[in-house]
Amino acid sequence: MLAWDSQFFGFPVAKMTDISELDDLRAQGVRLVYWATPDSNSQPVAAAAGGTLVDKKVTYQMDLRTIPPEQLQFGPVTEYTDATASADLIDLSIQAGLYSRFKVDPQMDQKKFEELYTQWMQKSCSHELAKAVLVIREQGKCVAVVTVGEKNGHGDIGLVAVDASQRGKGYGVALIRAAQGWFVQHGYTSSQVVTQGDNIAACKLYEKCGYTPVSTEYYYHFWL
Numbered sequence: 001m002l003a004w005d006s007q008f009f010g011f012p013v014a015k016m017t018d019i020s021e022l023d024d025l026r027a028q029g030v031r032l033v034y035w036a037t038p039d040s041n042s043q044p045v046a047a048a049a050g051g052t053l054v055d056k057k058v059t060y061q062m063d064l065r066t067i068p069p070e071q072l073q074f075g076p077v078t079e080y081t082d083a084t085a086s087a088d089l090i091d092l093s094i095q096a097g098l099y100s101r102f103k104v105d106p107q108m109d110q111k112k113f114e115e116l117y118t119q120w121m122q123k124s125c126s127h128e129l130a131k132a133v134l135v136i137r138e139q140g141k142c143v144a145v146v147t148v149g150e151k152n153g154h155g156d157i158g159l160v161a162v163d164a165s166q167r168g169k170g171y172g173v174a175l176i177r178a179a180q181g182w183f184v185q186h187g188y189t190s191s192q193v194v195t196q197g198d199n200i201a202a203c204k205l206y207e208k209c210g211y212t213p214v215s216t217e218y219y220y221h222f223w224l
Helices: 003-009 019-027 043-048 087-096 110-125 171-185 200-208
Strands: 013-016 032-037 051-063 077-079 132-138 141-151 154-162 190-196 212-223
Touching: 003 013, 003 110, 013 019, 019 032, 043 051, 043 212, 051 200, 077 171, 087 110, 087 141, 087 154, 110 154, 132 171, 141 171, 154 171, 171 190, 171 200, 190 200, 200 212
Parallel strands: 013 032, 154 190
Antiparallel strands: 032 212, 051 190, 051 212, 077 132, 132 141, 141 154
């Protein structure tokens, strides 16, 4: 049983490691079950049990020591220092989640999706879920953001978003280069980022900036 998820959504949520656990979880009154598997052929089995494929989660990694120093530039990117997320940052966080499994699942309450990403940004600004929040501003407004932290010893990229009205200006690359620069400044030699395989633009961005896919997990939701 997942305590945080259950409290957040207001009903029992669990994660299983094998689809054979589904009947037991149903008997326990669980309403939503997550199943993550590296098996690319898992969809027929999941579908037969009532599961919906909601994400192909791709993990990218790179060796930061391979980046030429001249590419480690912050450019127009600065650090957001307020402990409270501004309204424009909240809007960016929701844009960052447009390919999230909590957004694409048709049975998910979309208000809860927005609340989830709002909390993610708020807790990133308060440094509960991130070490720093890096932004690009236009006329005083945050129009692009990347959050940086640490996971399993790697410099970890969290939320990434460029406002829809500002795309095509190279801000995505600027954000990732700034994140890489931040990691190097803080002693990290490797970096990782996790994104949705269906988010083609994000995958191309990370690959352009030197990241290589190292694993893919297929996430299913089962509503019981």
